[in-house]
Amino acid sequence: MIFTSDGSELVEIEETSELLKFRWGLDRGPHLNMCYQLREHDEQNGMSKGRTLQHIASMDELTCMILLNTRPEVFKDAKEMHKWLQTPEGKECRVSRDAKPIKGDSLQLIIR
Numbered sequence: 001m002i003f004t005s006d007g008s009e010l011v012e013i014e015e016t017s018e019l020l021k022f023r024w025g026l027d028r029g030p031h032l033n034m035c036y037q038l039r040e041h042d043e044q045n046g047m048s049k050g051r052t053l054q055h056i057a058s059m060d061e062l063t064c065m066i067l068l069n070t071r072p073e074v075f076k077d078a079k080e081m082h083k084w085l086q087t088p089e090g091k092e093c094r095v096s097r098d099a100k101p102i103k104g105d106s107l108q109l110i111i112r
Helices: 029-041 061-070 078-085 088-093
Strands: 009-015 020-025
Touching (some): 078 088
């Protein structure tokens, strides 16, 4: 088994005559726990010191890749992102308790 620095692991390699498929696994537990801790215990509720920005959600790589393949409009439209954050999967990634709906084109994505 091959492990990478981000905690993911190579689960399976499938070889066909035309291509090579790799299947990776990722433990989402630590990331979801971090989101929960921020959501429940951050006194600033995700707001920056100047209260000009609010950290609303945090996605792990797996969630990001799944969304890119299934609902790419989430990354192009702030209203679609807000709708996704209301789904059970999106609620897991929220880090603020009572963020207001995202208005206009003020959505900023930071991918690390």
